[in-house]
Amino acid sequence: MPTVSSSATVLVTGANGFYGLWVVRALLERGYTIKGAVRSPAVADTLKRFVEDRYPAQASKFQTVIVPDITAAGAFDEAVKDVSAVVHTASPMTFAEEDPESYTKPAVSGTVGILQSVLKYGDSPSCRMQLTAHGRTNIKRVVITSSLAAVLSTDAPEGLYSEDVWNDEAVRIVAEQGRKAPGDVKYMASKTLAERAAWEFMREHKDAVKFDLCTVLPSWSMGIPSNDPASPAEMGSTPGFLYSQLFAVPAPAQRVPPCFNYVDVHDAVEMHVRALEYEAAGGERFIASSHVCSWQDWLNAASALGVLPKLDKGDPEAAKKCAPHPTCSNEKAQRLLGMKFRTVPETFKEVYEYFNARGWLADLQD
Secondary structure, X not given: XXXXXXOOEEEXXXXXXXXHHXXXXXXXXXXXXXXXXXXOHHHHHHHHHHHHHHOOOOHHXXXXXXXXXXXXXXXXXXXXXXXXXXXXXXXXXXXXXXXXXXXXXHHHHHHHXXXXXXXXXXXXXXXXXXXXXXXXXXXXXXXXXXXHHHOOOOOOOOEEEOOOOOOHHHHHHHHHHHHHOOHHHHHHHXXXXXXXXXXXXXXXXXXXXXXXXXXXXXXXXXXXXXXXXXXXXXOOHHHHHHHHHHOXXXXXXXXXXXXXXXXXXXXXXXXXXXXXXXXXXXXXXXXXXOEEEEHHHHHHHHHHHOOOOOOOOOXXXXXHOOOOOEEEOOHHHHHHHOOOOOOHHHHHHHHHHHHHXXXXXXXXXX
């Protein structure tokens, strides 16, 4: 399948989200034209102002499209017109709902729905007459943001996990326990079911689709916010989690999880871009993960920089004492996408400089 180049127009769903906005920013910086899908006019206005302020030279290459309900039939029909590629990041991120369908329906319906729209308005012989009347597109590739949760659970056994593995255990637990299943397990099951549904759609329609699919599966994503919030309280859940675990005063009694597979958000976003551009990415799953780390690694990074004297030091040797832990392979990402991954000290340095410049770490200074 031909690769997508920077002369193309790309639809990015969930364009105001943590990952969605970082993808928008990365593509604008490379010269792409972007159509950002969001849920309301108010969000669209905020997003357009952000792009105009941050990227005035590229603002003319950014437009928004409103998709109020990603679970509705044909929700993305208009959005996919006149684009050459899609990056689908829109998906619920919550652990608080009781009904498993609150997780699964938007994740699966949104994922399958966008593929249905691409198929319907893609360049396939079966719909050329319809395309002539309603707008033509020639979508070459769809990239879907999945999650490491579709590979393994946080309590998975020790071992090396690759893209060949699926988190069927989470699906089984939710099927058996229903509303009583833990919220994080419901979330993991929804990510597994959504990605499986995407690949099954491609298999079922292999004779009709004229585009290919790639999925990117980020591990615990660490980094600065994508939307320049005014205060820590206005950060989204992903950068907010990092801030609360590492910099909160008083510090948490226990930072959780104690050890985890991590990826710098910039690396995960770069994988989305390369997934669009690299021909070899078509038809592949890619784990986006650097290495297993502990919160002690982050505390040690602060000590190595000689910053934040009031940040607790923990036990500097504890970083070497992670319990046996599942490790995610990034071999495919390195081999096919040419990725080189940042490590904790690099991510910490950027996070520290960003938060400190805004005065958000004053309580940890002398």
